[in-house]
Amino acid sequence: MIAHAKQVWKHSVAVAPPMPALRPAARATFCLAVPLLVLAVMGRMDWAMYAGFGAFCAVFGRYDNYAVRFWQQLSCGAVQVASMLLGTLVSFLQAPFIVDVLVLAVIAVGSNLVSRGVHWLPPGPIFAVFAGGACLSVPATAESFIGVLLVGAGTVLFSLLVMLGLAARRGRLASALKADFTWAPTPKSVHESLRMGAAVLLAGIMAYLLGGDHWYWASLGAIAGVMGATMHSRVARALQRCVGTCIGVLLTWAVFVLEPNLWVLLAVALAGQFCIEVVILRNYAVGMVFMTMVALLMVHLASPEDPMVLLVDRVTMTVLGAAVGAVLSVVIGLVVGVRRGSRRAA
Secondary structure, three states, X not given: OHHHHHHHHHHHHOOOOOOOOHHHHHHHHXXXXXXHHHHHHHOOHHHHHHHHHHXXXXXXXXXXXXXXXXXXXXXXXXXXXXXXXXXXXXXXXXXXXXHHHHHHHHHHHHHHHHHHHHOOOOOOOHHHHHHHHHHXXXXXXXXXXXXXXXXXXXXXXXXHHHHHHHHHHOOOHHHHHHOOOOOOOOOOHHHHHHHHHHHHXXXXXXXXXXXXXXXXXXXXXXXXXXXXXXXXXHHHHHHHHXXXXXXXXXXXXXXXXXXXXXXXXXXXXXXXXXXXXXXXXXXXXXXXXXXXXXXXXXXXXXOOOOHHHHHHHHHHXXXXXXXXXXXHHHHHHHHHHHHHHHHHHO
16 A cells, blocks of 8 residues: 555656747747637627637647647647537537536547547547536527637637648648648557546536536546556546645635736736646646636636635535546556456466
8 A cells, every 4th residue: 555655656746857848838828818818808708718728729739740730739629619519509408417427428538539549749638528518517508609619619720820820930831731630549549538438427427416516627637537557647647636726726716815807817817828838748736736727717707706616616526526536547457457367367
């Protein structure tokens, strides 16, 4: 037991070697800033979350050539828009909870399959699940679909144009556009994706039964607990998400206490976005501090609610979900270990 705890701690505090991050962070922040500022001027901050979800595609393929980056961002953008549309449709139809959580599990499975097939960096379904979960959790009207297509898909397109503009500046536009699409899933892609879906489903159901207003946050936390190459790294990731979320919630509370105006909230959110991209690949817990701040501010901007309820829900749902994911990883690890022992004995 002590040996396992030491391995989890080792993974939790590990810091990856430094890599160039300022330019990728600046690009990602710019791709979020422009749509948000346009929405602020228009007085349509209720569509802010669509811009946030669409801008996620700008973070992909940061260290790849433009051809690979183009396909990564295009595929991620398509998945993000599809997830938003599906979540909005479920909300619009006022489907029962079981349909909501099943749809979110399907989004997790499908987006992870695409992630592995295209080799996204960062990998995994968490952005798509966040987009789908947020959209199906807020009331939707026919106008909501316009917001997804106009703002969400528009932000994806804007992010792609920024990337292609940089490629043209360096004389690599033709090679980026002419490159063939590559689909190369790993042998474990299906099993891994089903594990993601199971974690989303179990955590979502438990959170709902416990009365969580933002139950899909538990599903997001569960994904962290089942991502990673080994059982120890998965449990460590769940722990990192909990710690980072708690610190991020405290910082967000400090922001809310000051009762800043819209422009200050936007400035804090954009600064947080920049910090995420600088640190997230070095240590997940530190990245989660800023990711929590940005997520809470974006949710609050799009659909204002009691800040304390929002903050408490974020902590409780994240801890619950991370625990579900970690337990699932441990159970799967034990089952796999028993099977391997049986095969050796045979």
